[in-house]
Amino acid sequence: MQNMNQSSFRILALALHLLIAPCAASKDRTLSVTSPDGSLKVTFELREKIPYYSLSKNEWQVIQPSKLGFLLKNLPALSGTFEIVSSASSSVDETWTQPWGEVKQVRNHHNQLLVHLLDGMKRKLSIEFRVFNDGMGFRYHVPAQKSLKDFVIMDELTEFAFAQDLSAWWIPAYGDEMDSEYLYNNSRLSEIKQKVTTPVTLESPGLVVSIHEAALVDYAGMALENMGGLKFKADLVPWSDGERVKTSAPMTSPWRTIQVGTNAGDLVTSPLILNLNEPCRLNDVSWIKPGKYMGVWWGMHLQRNTWEQGPNHGATTANVKSLIDFASAHKFAGVLAEGWNEGWEGDWTQGGNFNFTKSYPDFDLAALSKYAREKNIALIAHHETGGNVSNYERQLDDAFRLLREHDIHYLKTGYVNKLPAGERHQGQFMVRHYHKVMETAAKYKVMLDVHEPVKDTGLRRTFPNMMTREGARGTEYEAWSSGNPPSHTTILPFTRCLAGPLDYTPGIFDILFKNRGSFRVHTTLAKQLALYVVLYSPLHMAADLPENYNGHPAFKFIEDVPTDWEYTRVVNGEIGKFVTIARKDRHSNQWFVGSITNEEPREISLPLDFLDQGKKYTAEVYTDGQNADFSNNPLDFEIRHTAAVDNQTTLKLRLAPGGGTAIRFFENTTGK
Secondary structure, three states: OOOHHHHHHHHHHHHHHHOOOEOOOOOOOOEEEEOOOOEEEEEEEEOOOOOEEEEEEEEEEEEEEEOOOOEEEOOOOEEEOEEEEEEEEEEEEEEEEEOOOOOOEEEEEEEEEEHHHHHHHHOOEEEEEEEEEEEEEEEEEEEEEEOOOEEEEEEEOOOOEEEHHHOEOOOEOOOOOOOOOOOOOEEEEHEEEEEEOOOOOOEEOEEEEEEEEEOOOOOOOOEOOOOOOOEOHHHHEEOOOOOOOOEEEEEEEOOOEEEOOOHHHHOOOOOOOHHHHOOOOOOOOOOOOOOEEOOOHHHHHOOOOOOOOOOOOOHHHHHHHHHHHHHOOOOOOOOOEEEEEOOOOOOOHHOOOOOOOOOOOOHHHHHHHHHHHOOOOEEEEEEEOOOHHHHHHHHHHHHHHHHHHHHOOOOEEEEOOOOHOOOOOOOOHHHEEEEEHHHHHHHHEEEEEOOOOOOOOOOOOOOEEEEEOOOOOOOOOOOOOOOOOOOOOHHHOOHHHHHEEEEEOOOOOOOOOOOOOOEEEEEEEEEHHHHHHHOOOEEOOOOOOOOHHHHOOOOHHHHHOOOOEEEEEEEEEOOOOOEEEEEEEEEOOOEEEEEOOOOOOEEOOOOOOOOOOOOEEEEEEEEEEOOEOOOEEEEOEEEEEEEEEOOOEEEEEEOOOOOEEEEEOOOOOOOO
């Protein structure tokens, strides 16, 4: 069985599905499906003809019976008077390869239950459950039928009735700040009095849970609303007219996901979100390449440069050419040019009117793209929309044709500002738009880094050109706000990053920069290095100015650290306190470790049992100096080498307040 290939597993699953033929069911029948290891159990039942599900882990109830269904516009609700018509069970065990990612090989092993329902109006609804060892997903299918064609969903009745008052890590939905760009709150579930966005991470001793969604396509994003006590329900982000989802049968909803583990690290390494997305639709992925990049970005946030043309314009031919030279000398993949195109004048955040095919006169696109190719550097374009989606869509094909003409295969997009006509980033209006841009980018062989995005739901499996996105409070907040406290990045791996890759833009060396007021970065220098391992992104930015990297010994770690991994291991961690992650480079025998802490100093034991057995390594350690402290001595750091370590070795790490340690392990062939 272990040697069976992916196709054979699918044939086995299909055969099992056919052997267990759909069968008639009594009106009040209770159905169940367990995970392959038997630890998780999902139960489906009708209560007074209303569908409910529940989830348990071993003998531990996680989700109590929770309602399912929809409220429709000008139609009876699709939630009651149901009978079970039939059900079918099946199993899948396959392994698939990511073209890039946190791991190379992903095992998709689950048991499935498909329940077919019919209500009193003869309307059909099917609910599909997939149960993995690391959690479950369920989604709705409304098949093509005469009794229900075009319809509008006004509310999704999906509930999450938690069995315990768990500790919750959350950020609000529908807030006044830029969408998703918040510091995290920590409270009991029962204390949450506002709508929250997902992923929401919950914990108690011996149990961790994450609520999110997978495969969000042509549907509204889901927030969660407390209905009282420990019962939450799905809250679909509305259109400006208050409607939630405009659709027609056949319709398939996104998956509602519940990841379950015994410790927080289990959530980080769970592939459940990816496994609930469709396989890759691109025939050729050879052009999709992870890597590190630089750009004219941090200078704008420091107010040394401007996006618009003028005496301090950042994206000039001369400036970008200089960056290309620096990136080439240090073997980076690309250089990002923000502010290269016309339209940045005035308050562009109030619905920009950008031109995506016309460069400013001081930016020679043709010459720079040619120069970048000669230097083996990818020129990364930038499309900021200012929220003016209609303006962008009118130019979309022309804009991507221009990229193809100049052999540009990387693009950063932005959607600063509220969207037109009261639409929201997570509503169906924008979900459709982001998907259109993603498909257009694939057509023109362009990889995407999306800022102010719709939240990640694993679509990178289906469209691997969707590389990374923002959707979090990132480094730029250090330049012009109270900043991000040291605990922030110890929370993100267990919350926002469960959705997918995060373009956090680390690598600031000039931590106590002087631009305005008392703004600064709230980490030590060593922690800035560790973030390249802790926060996963296939495209990572070295965000600081080249002048701050030149000749700095710590820059070698940024040069060396890859962005494409074969294995990932969470060594230890507690949400909001500390985390240590080890990753193996996909293209060499090197391992990299990042360990970070919150405001508290910490000593960490690092067992090296992840290293290959029988091999000796040298540990190149970049760590906080003896007197380092993020608040008053952030630049104190040291580099040391520990030779002849192996998978029996345990290293002791000392993390300063707000600090971290970054380590490169390379094979020691001398054994000394």
